[in-house]
Amino acid sequence: MTYILEAKDLRKQYPDKLALQGLNLQIEAGEVFCLLGQNGAGKSTTINLFLGFVQPTSGAAYINGLEVAKNPLEIKRHLAYIPENVMLYPHLTGLENLGLFSQLAGFAYAESELRDYLEQAGLPPEAVQRRVGTYSKGMRQKVGIAIAVAKHAKVLLLDEPTSGLDPKASNEFSELLGKLSGQGTAVFMATHDLFRAREVGTRVGIMREGELVDVRPTSFLNANELEQLYLHYTH
Amino acid sequence: MRTFWILFAAEWRHFKAAKGLVLLTSLVLLVGLYGIYYGTSEINRQRQHLAELPALARHNVDELKVKFPGEADAGEIGYYHTTFAVHHPTPWASLSLGQRDVNPYYVKLRLLGLQGQLYASENVNPTKALSGNFDLAFVLVYLFPLLIIALCFNLLSSEKEQGILTLLLAQPVSAATLVGAKLAFRLALVLGLVLVLSVVAMLWAQVPPDGRVGLWLALALVYCLFWFGVAFLITSWQRNSAFNAVALVGVWLVLVVLVPGLLNVFVSAARPVPQDLELTIKQREEIHGGWDKPKTETMNRFFALYPQFRDTATIKERFVWRWYYAFQHLGDQSVQPLTVAYTNGLRQRYDLVNRLSWLSPAVAAQTSLNALAGSDLPAHLAFLGSASRYHYALRAFYYPYLFHKVAFTHADFAKEPTHTFTSTSEPATAASGLGKLLISAGVVFGAGLLLFRARPVNPR
Structure with missing residues (x-):
């Protein structure tokens, strides 16, 4: 097996x-x-x-x-991986970070799909267009979860x-x-x-x-x- | 390959967000443009001075025509008449001034002893010599490595220190692709700058569109590649950003400041050259001594050189011009060995620097760019040789008047030889420098690759 x-x-x-x-x-x-x-x-x-x-x-x-x-x-x-402390590019928005990591994983999602993944991970809709540098640790963790989920690993x-x-x-x-x-x-x-x-x-x-x-x-x-x-x- | 381009595009976004780097890159662009302006202005200034010289010479002739309204003794004319040996720059000199700011680009000549006149205008403004040239070659050779260091010191360590590398390498992305994309983006940025500045400089300087354009670009490109290779080598060591920055600046200091300085000291010690001042003083002493020597002795020595004038009547007068010019001529003859030793010594120094330039790519790049621009030491020595030949031509023109006692008329001014000299590029020297730079770049990239393979990237 x-x-x-x-x-x-x-x-x-x-x-x-x-x-x-x-x-x-x-x-x-x-x-x-x-x-x-x-x-x-x-x-x-x-x-x-x-x-x-x-x-x-x-x-x-x-x-x-x-x-x-x-x-x-x-x-x-x-495989998808979520570390203890998800660190992302601070000058990119949550949406941009998810888009980049998804592209690297081989997925080219539309913006609406990226928003859905972030929302599904629990990131407030108003935060998706904010730079990650302004996020709390928990918000970054949610983007990390979205990255992992969007990978369909x-x-x-x-x-x-x-x-x-x-x-x-x-x-x-x-x-x-x-x-x-x-x-x-x-x-x-x-x-x-x-x-x-x-x-x-x-x-x-x-x-x-x-x-x-x-x-x-x-x-x-x-x-x-x-x-x-x-x-x-x-x- | 798709991953490579995704990372490449992401680097553009990261670069735009790094305001400091954008500012630094813009600053280097502005500094490069200033370098082009500086070089072009300096060469235009020199060209303007050179263009004014014929008018000065004509003015001098007009004055002499007034002073000597009829026929004159050629000795008087030779003494008072000033002419010029001129060293025209190539259009490329605007891009790399080389030694054109410290060596005279024209020499004022009279029929007197040559050697004292050749070096009479070699004084330079020490303050200006200290600050040096700020041409495009300076920007490329000295400042571009600093830009490359600023762009690359945290090539991989930045992501590692921010903790992003674990998430990045958890994707189907190899560390080699990541580093390759990052290097490629920075390389494209820097080479884009090099290209923009070079093209602007070439258009501004109106260089002829020939093979030298490619050679210049190749030299600049490979020199930058060398520094990217150094950055890659340090990156492969996988230390933190602070270590990388210190190491890279250290390499810059060694290769751009320390080695060239030590090379200068070593070459000066290994190839001692008699000072031009010493040469001038000896010639002057010989000439001044000529007043006290028996005229027959002086003339016999001169006739040994110019037997065609031997039938000239014996000098009984207290002063005659032909005797005066004979001991002037003999003054030059007396320092001939020193003159040869001086020019040969300078050439040997230059050759030794060229042979040792593999020790510092900065030296290899600078000498190559100067050779391409025809603004290096060999170009100056070629000019001095041309000026000497011109002075001999003047003597050949005036001596028959003097020794055959032919009166000098106003119409004879038009028969006087004139001088012009334009330095030429030395593509062979530049190509040799390019070869050294290629080898240097290959060595650092090769060492970087070996180290990168030997030390797998640990994102933690």
């Missing part, structure tokens, strides 16, 4: 630290996998390896069946995506993730937000010191149990 996102014995050794030790993971289409762990546990390294930003010491990461290290450009047609890589979003926007984002997974998008989300992880995730994994120590379906966990599990592994 070809998984949308897969890691096989993925290992990353930095000169001073073993960041990831033999990660094995398979994520199917429509699944929302939430990766939990303390800072430095290896969550961002895992995302960087899937993005091809760093090369694995051994093992391999696959996106849609393609090995990331061997197909660095091709895999990016299948098979995989969504998220690194603390709700950071900076207010509770209402976070909730809307959760709904959006649900909608995307319903359409078959695989979501891989690194987060500290246990509540959000249990709410949107189909599975949660806990990472400690570069090792995926536990993976469970969220359907068998309530919020309290997830918290206990997290504390068990991280303290």
